[in-house]
Amino acid sequence: MVFKRLLGSLGVGGPTVDTVLDPGPVLPGGALNGQVHLRGGDADFTIEHITLELVARVEAEHDGGESEGAIVFDRFTVGGSFRLAAGEAHSVPFSVMLPWETPITELYGQPLGIVLGVRTELAVAGAKDKGDLDQLAVRPLPAQEAILEALGQLGFGFKSADLELGRIGGTGQQLPFYQEIELAPAPQYAHQVNEIEVTFLAGPAGMEVVLEADKRGGLFSAGHDAVSRFTVSHHGVEQINWHAEVDGWIRQMIEHRASHGSLGSYGHGEPHHGGHYGHGDPYATHAYKDEHGHGGHHHGDGHGHRSGPGMGTAIAAGAAGLAVGVVGGMVAAEVVDEVGDFFEGDDEEEGGED
Template sequence: MVFKRLLGSLGVGGPAVDTVLDPIAAVPGSTLSGQVHLKGGNADFTIDHITLELIARVEAEHEHGESEGSVAFERFTVGGGFRLAEGEHRAIPFAVTLPWETPITELYGQPLGIVLGVRTELGVAGAKDKGDLDPLVVRPLPAQEAVLEALGQLGFGFKSADLEYGHIRGTGQQLPFYQEIELTPAPAYAHQVKEIEVTFLANPAGMEVVIEADKRGGFFSEGHDAVSRYTISHADVPHRNWNAEVDVWIRQLVEHRAAYASHGSYGHSAPYADKGHGGHHGEGHGHRSGPGMGTVVAAGAAGLAVGVVGGLVAAEVIDEVGDFFEDDENDGGDED
């Protein structure tokens, strides 16, 4: 274990902390468990509280362009109210529930370029001090996996994924940001669509799926965005033909038709007015069978080894992850 010594407000000789997550696949809405390991310093300290923060690297658009920053999107107090003796070792187990809208960081074991972390904060001697920051890996829910796999089967390819600060209007979004998974168009739609972006907003009953198409302009018209929203039930996932369902969604989106079909026991699809930065409804038809999104993403991950996949440069992804954890840890002290 690598302990993070708390220096900021306590001085040299303060307690150290190391949080170890259990090696169990995390999915949105599931339990995240592990242990917070404490090592006493060169004196006795009262531990007021032990808090875990979920942190995400998020992009934000503003009038001067784009910027990136860390956003804490959930906090859990998992212990505290005890005396940690000089040199004492203590382990505090925890089990917390991830928000349903927690972004997914990998698909079929392949990273998507999303950076999440679990940061440990200790309240000691009336002050708060950061401990270690651990990477958090989140896999998709069955509903998310089903939709992405269908898109892959229909010929769409993985391009990139990011987290956007802001809210999607007309949805039940809870977190201060949303995840966009960008896909290259299937050949049947390539002449009409530049790319599509998929956002999942999960909840205990099911999931909202927001799909935005960046439509190409015609000879006498400019390109524009077309956006639609659908709801599906978790219980329906094993019983749907997702290739057929998603194919209908895409055709409705690009053909500028209202989408009102039922997709689950708790909701219906509805036309979507705006995605926070403008949106319409959009055209095209037909599809082909493809390798599936799992194969597409796996091929993309293999491509990272040689440098470029769908516009993602391997070095940039690695630097982003490294900088995120390095910068945050530099705020919290040294490692033992």
């Protein structure tokens, strides 16, 4: 194992750290397991604390346009208060629970273009330094996968996925951002809508599903957005005919001319009554490029989302349900490059004080 050297405030010759996550994707609300490997430096040090930060790349919209940056959406202290001798190897195992609203980054093993990372902060002798980001892979919960598969079976196609800074009014959202999965309309709806956006807001008891349709205008009417919210339970997922259920959601949303930003509660499961879905830690921003856009941004403001290279995977209906494929080798490479650039850029920023 090659240890990643911590420079900056700790200086050359200080302890080094390497965080290794258990292989495979994790679930929202599930356990993230791994080990923090430490190597002592040129002298003895007291490790005051080892903290893991969950970091996401998010987009923010504001009067000046759109900006991107990294946001820390949870923190966990996993160790500390021990002496690390010079040259000593020491490992700290950890198991922490991810927030239920943690975005999904892949579907059937294919990346969606969402970038999440785990960053390790080491506090030694009153100084703090952050190690490299380790990429975090998150797969969908059974209900999320069933809904996306049903959309694929209905003929909807994947366009892009991103994380938007802001909150969706009328929901139990806990994180300071939400995930939007943008879908091209199925042929039977193409004359009515330009695209569909899906947002999952999961919690311990169930999940809110927020659907937004960009409805086409008619000969004598302008286009507008229709927004609806449905609730589902984590239990009995396999007993539901999701093809019929989701088709009913889409029809209800399109046919019911919901007002801009108006959310109704329909569907299965217990409605959310304002319980706390996430963790109690305060959410701190980090390395954000623009301070605008922290207000009450919500679905349905008519803006266009970036769906260009780097976000490109495709969801198509197949005999086995929803199949995810990368649109050509070039786009696949761009997805990898974009993810890599995010982590490398963050490392450079962290090391800028050297």
